[in-house]
Amino acid sequence: MDTREKDIENLKDYKYGFTTDIENIKAPKGLNEAVIKFISNIKKEPKWMLDFRLKAYERLKLLKEPNWQKPKYPKIDYQDLYYYSAPKSMSEKPKSLDELDPKLLETYKKLGIPLQEQARLNGIAVDAVFDSVSVATTFKGELTKHGIIFCSMSEAIQKHPDLVKKYLGTVIPVTDHFFATLNSAVFTDGSFVYIPEGVKCPMELSTYFRINASETGQFERTLIIADKGSYVSYLEGCTAPMRDENQLHAANVELIALDDAEIKYSTVQNWYPGDENGKGGIYNFVTKRGLCKGKNSKISWTQVETGSAITWKYPSCILKGDNSIGEFYSIAITNNHQKADTGTKMIHLGKNTKSKIISKGISAGFSDMTYRGLVDINSKAKNSSNYTQCDSLLMGNKCGAHTVPYIKNKNYDSNIAHEATTSKISEEQLHYCQQRGLNPEEAVGLIVNGFCKEVLQQLPMEFAVEAQKLVGISLEGSVG
Amino acid sequence: MSEQLQSDFDKIVKTSKLSNEEIQFKKNFLNNFKKRGFPNRKQEDWKFLDISQIIKKNISDLSFFNDYSQSNKIDPSIFVDGLEHNKIIFINGRIEKIDFNFEDQNKIEIIDETKKDIPFDYENSLIDLNSAFTDKVFKILIKKNYFLKKPLIIYHSTDNKIKSTNINLRLDFELGENSCLKLIDYFSNNTAKNFINIFYNFNLEKNSILKNYKIDKFRNNNLKYSFNNIEQNNNSVSETFILSAGSDYIKNEINCNLNGEYSSAFINGIFSLKENQQHEIRTTINHLVENTKSYQLIKSVLGKNSKSAYQGRIFVNSKAQKTDGYQLSKAILLDETSEFNAKPELEIYADDVKCSHGSSSGSLNEDSIFYLMSRGLNYQQSKELLINGFLLDVIEKITDSEIRNLIKNIIGVKE
Numbered sequence: 001m002d003t004r005e006k007d008i009e010n011l012k013d014y015k016y017g018f019t020t021d022i023e024n025i026k027a028p029k030g031l032n033e034a035v036i037k038f039i040s041n042i043k044k045e046p047k048w049m050l051d052f053r054l055k056a057y058e059r060l061k062l063l064k065e066p067n068w069q070k071p072k073y074p075k076i077d078y079q080d081l082y083y084y085s086a087p088k089s090m091s092e093k094p095k096s097l098d099e100l101d102p103k104l105l106e107t108y109k110k111l112g113i114p115l116q117e118q119a120r121l122n123g124i125a126v127d128a129v130f131d132s133v134s135v136a137t138t139f140k141g142e143l144t145k146h147g148i149i150f151c152s153m154s155e156a157i158q159k160h161p162d163l164v165k166k167y168l169g170t171v172i173p174v175t176d177h178f179f180a181t182l183n184s185a186v187f188t189d190g191s192f193v194y195i196p197e198g199v200k201c202p203m204e205l206s207t208y209f210r211i212n213a214s215e216t217g218q219f220e221r222t223l224i225i226a227d228k229g230s231y232v233s234y235l236e237g238c239t240a241p242m243r244d245e246n247q248l249h250a251a252n253v254e255l256i257a258l259d260d261a262e263i264k265y266s267t268v269q270n271w272y273p274g275d276e277n278g279k280g281g282i283y284n285f286v287t288k289r290g291l292c293k294g295k296n297s298k299i300s301w302t303q304v305e306t307g308s309a310i311t312w313k314y315p316s317c318i319l320k321g322d323n324s325i326g327e328f329y330s331i332a333i334t335n336n337h338q339k340a341d342t343g344t345k346m347i348h349l350g351k352n353t354k355s356k357i358i359s360k361g362i363s364a365g366f367s368d369m370t371y372r373g374l375v376d377i378n379s380k381a382k383n384s385s386n387y388t389q390c391d392s393l394l395m396g397n398k399c400g401a402h403t404v405p406y407i408k409n410k411n412y413d414s415n416i417a418h419e420a421t422t423s424k425i426s427e428e429q430l431h432y433c434q435q436r437g438l439n440p441e442e443a444v445g446l447i448v449n450g451f452c453k454e455v456l457q458q459l460p461m462e463f464a465v466e467a468q469k470l471v472g473i474s475l476e477g478s479v480g
Numbered sequence: 481m482s483e484q485l486q487s488d489f490d491k492i493v494k495t496s497k498l499s500n501e502e503i504q505f506k507k508n509f510l511n512n513f514k515k516r517g518f519p520n521r522k523q524e525d526w527k528f529l530d531i532s533q534i535i536k537k538n539i540s541d542l543s544f545f546n547d548y549s550q551s552n553k554i555d556p557s558i559f560v561d562g563l564e565h566n567k568i569i570f571i572n573g574r575i576e577k578i579d580f581n582f583e584d585q586n587k588i589e590i591i592d593e594t595k596k597d598i599p600f601d602y603e604n605s606l607i608d609l610n611s612a613f614t615d616k617v618f619k620i621l622i623k624k625n626y627f628l629k630k631p632l633i634i635y636h637s638t639d640n641k642i643k644s645t646n647i648n649l650r651l652d653f654e655l656g657e658n659s660c661l662k663l664i665d666y667f668s669n670n671t672a673k674n675f676i677n678i679f680y681n682f683n684l685e686k687n688s689i690l691k692n693y694k695i696d697k698f699r700n701n702n703l704k705y706s707f708n709n710i711e712q713n714n715n716s717v718s719e720t721f722i723l724s725a726g727s728d729y730i731k732n733e734i735n736c737n738l739n740g741e742y743s744s745a746f747i748n749g750i751f752s753l754k755e756n757q758q759h760e761i762r763t764t765i766n767h768l769v770e771n772t773k774s775y776q777l778i779k780s781v782l783g784k785n786s787k788s789a790y791q792g793r794i795f796v797n798s799k800a801q802k803t804d805g806y807q808l809s810k811a812i813l814l815d816e817t818s819e820f821n822a823k824p825e826l827e828i829y830a831d832d833v834k835c836s837h838g839s840s841s842g843s844l845n846e847d848s849i850f851y852l853m854s855r856g857l858n859y860q861q862s863k864e865l866l867i868n869g870f871l872l873d874v875i876e877k878i879t880d881s882e883i884r885n886l887i888k889n890i891i892g893v894k895e
Contacts, residue, residue: 068524379816379817392826392828394828394830394831394833395831396831397798397801397829397830397831397832398798399829399831400827400828400829401826401828402825402826402827402828403824403825403826403837404823404825404826405822405823405824405825405839406821406822406823407820407821407822407823407824407839407841408819408820408821409811409813409819409820409821409841409842410819411813411816412813412814412815412816412818412842412843413816414843415840415841415842415843416839416840416841416842417838417839417840418822418824418837418838418839418840419836419837419838420824420826420836420837420838421835421836422826422828422833422834422835422836423833423834424831424832424833
């Protein structure tokens with residue numbers, strides 16, 4: 001068996017579909033003030049944090065779940081979910097990696113991120129979030145030397161309250177849409193990154209998310225602040241075990257780039273997509289938003305979305321600072337009964353702002369894929385420009401591919417260009433590859449990788465390899 | 481408004497020659513409209529042009545009743561010169577004249593269709609309004625194998641005799657096998673602040689050809705809504721051209737169903753907008769069977785405080801393999817206060833298709849202006865020349881040379 005076949009063999013069943021037997025502490029089921037107080041209390045949060053949550057909860061009561069999206073889903077009973085679930089051994093937070101529950105470490109090994117090894121060999125600092133609680137952050141020493149803060153959100157609330165207070169909720173306010181507000185009320189953990197003025201982060205920062213317990217939603221919150229003249233590249237990966245029921249994942253990610261700062265945010269999302277018949281799988285309803293607050297700042301989103309039963313997210317950039325740049329690179333692959341409604345929003349407010357959107361969608365099987373995007377150039381955003389390209393590839397006639405761009409140009413000095421194409425893999429290309437000795441599946445893999453190349457190039461090296469494999473594997477069984 | 485609707489409707493019942501059955505039929509539409517009301521921006525299709533708000537702001541005294549038993553005087557100065565044509569004349573929403581003098585009378589039939597239901601599903605309250613208040617509805621049937629010798633011009637005219645602030649008109653067309661109709665809609669409005677609601681229904685049989693040109697050029701401050709529903713059979717061709725320039729507010733909506741193989745639809749449009757105008761074109765092309773084709777080209781030139789929007793949707797059914805769909809929208813913003821919105825949408829369920837769309841917007845290219853000025857033109861001339869070229873591109877798409885020249889003259893575009 002060559003390596004590719006082995007990969008496929010492993011993934012016949014979702015590779016990450018194991019559960020770990022770990023005792024969990026859960027909050028009582030349901031969503032109410034008591035549960036929010038419980039979460040806040042167990043995390044020993046200060047009063048302002050609890051107030052933030054309660055304010056969000058008050059607001060949430062007034063909001064209705066949105067339903068304009070293309071993929072419809074059965075109604076979620078928000079009272080039937082656990083909003084907090086933590087491995088029991090975490091209630092006393094371990095001081096170092098050696099003190100971690102060995103079973104937890106085993107889980108991460110299965111996921112392919114042995115923390116210690118990773119810490120030593122790769123030079124990537126990892127913050128792993130298991131269910132809702134941040135488990136371990138590696139490579140702390142090295143980062144502290146540069147004054148970089150990379151820790152779990154709960155830790156940040158305790159140790160750096162000023163920073164959290166100043167920035168939390170400034171990009172995604174508590175008064176935002178339903179899922180974002182839900183997150184503001186009940187978020188449990190996540191990552192916090194602060195890069196001080198003038199520092200170029202010497203390594204890639206990385207988080208791994210995993211949902212383990214059943215009937216839990218995962219609500220993590222990530223906040224990244226790049227101070228003047230700094231640079232950071234952040235990676236995020238996600239998996240979840242196989243379960244029959246659908247699980248909700250409603251995270252909030254806020255990025256803030258001050259003058260001359262740059263943030264690069266990459267995601268490889270491989271949540272459990274459900275089985276071939278569309279049973280189970282994760283609902284990935286995430287709010288990601290970046291604010292280019294300062295002059296000459298830059299935020300770049302790269303995403304590879306292969307998992308989840310339903311992916312519904314629009315990583316966005318608000319280009320407020322003059323000369324700021326927003327970028328969005330995306331590959332979204334849907335197979336079987338998966339559904340995706342994803343894209344981006346580029347809001348140009350400052351002068352000379354630029355944005356670029358490259359989106360590649362591939363749908364196969366019975367799946368449905370939508371690119372939905374907004375480019376809005378405000379009347380004050382003089383001399384701004386946007387370029388959008390979204391290509392879709394269809395495999396078979398049972399799937400769908402849709403493009404819904406919204407283009408708003410209110411400034412005569414600015415240019416917007418948008419292009420979209422939809423096509424299938426041409427017979428000639430397939431024939432050519434097969435003539436050279438590839439089997440049909442390998443040929444499709446090769447062509448699809450070529451189709452996605454522009455986006456894959458944007459990923460950091462370690463991720464690019466993984467993503468490339470993932471692209472091939474996700475389309476398994478869709479040829480012919 | 482609801483009371484006004486009811487009392488105006490009662491007046492129609494009293495004065496018109498409609499049969500009881502017809503009245504009952506219209507009543508249903510009235511009730512539907514009352515339930516739904518005018519569309520507003522909360523509805524996705526009306527996001528860019530909130531008719532409910534526009535009416536509230538501009539036509540506060542909305543009324544619906546016109547006495548259609550009285551005829552209006554036809555002012556011959558509205559007629560188009562230099563082109564022999566057949567005429568249908570609407571004045572203040574009443575059909576004054578149907579004149580097919582150039583044609584073989586046996587080949588054209590005019591059928592009363594007042595009682596005919598809307599032949600498709602819709603969620604559009606303006607169609608309800610239209611159906612409740614139109615006078616008689618006629619269907620113009622072009623018989624098999626007949627090519628109209630001359631184009632048909634439909635004059636839409638309003639004058640100061642108008643009683644209501646809302647008029648509704650509707651016409652149905654059926655093009656028999658292997659027939660051809662060239663249709664020009666020509667607007668001349670001498671009244672202000674009216675809401676004009678037009679609804680056309682086309683049925684194209686095998687091998688038939690429809691060419692529809694909508695020309696709204698003369699500045700007026702009315703609100704217009706026009707809806708074309710086009711059903712196409714095998715090998716039929718429809719061509720629609722829209723000049724959207726005259727009224728303050730216009731929304732042109734085209735829904736085209738390609739039901740037969742090898743049918744094709746072409747839509748070309750020009751927005752040429754000046755101060756405070758707000759126009760929109762919304763198209764939906766449904767590719768329902770194999771081997772169908774659609775092509776759309778929309779260009780905007782936007783002056784001070786004007787706003788144009790283009791919502792184009794290409795839908796491809798899972799059966800409609802080998803579809804070819806293309807859509808392009810371009811806009812030139814001439815002033816800092818002009819605004820262009822677009823929502824070019826693709827919804828595709830078949831894999832062996834070629835579908836693409838493009839959209840671009842920006843100001844006039846400074847390099848091109850520089851080039852022209854270095855050749856001795858002044859700034860204004862250079863600008864005009866560039867705009868001229870930009871629009872000419874769309875006009876060249878008009879397949880009928882006689883009408884192309886007419887439209888060139890009307891718009892003032894030079895070759």
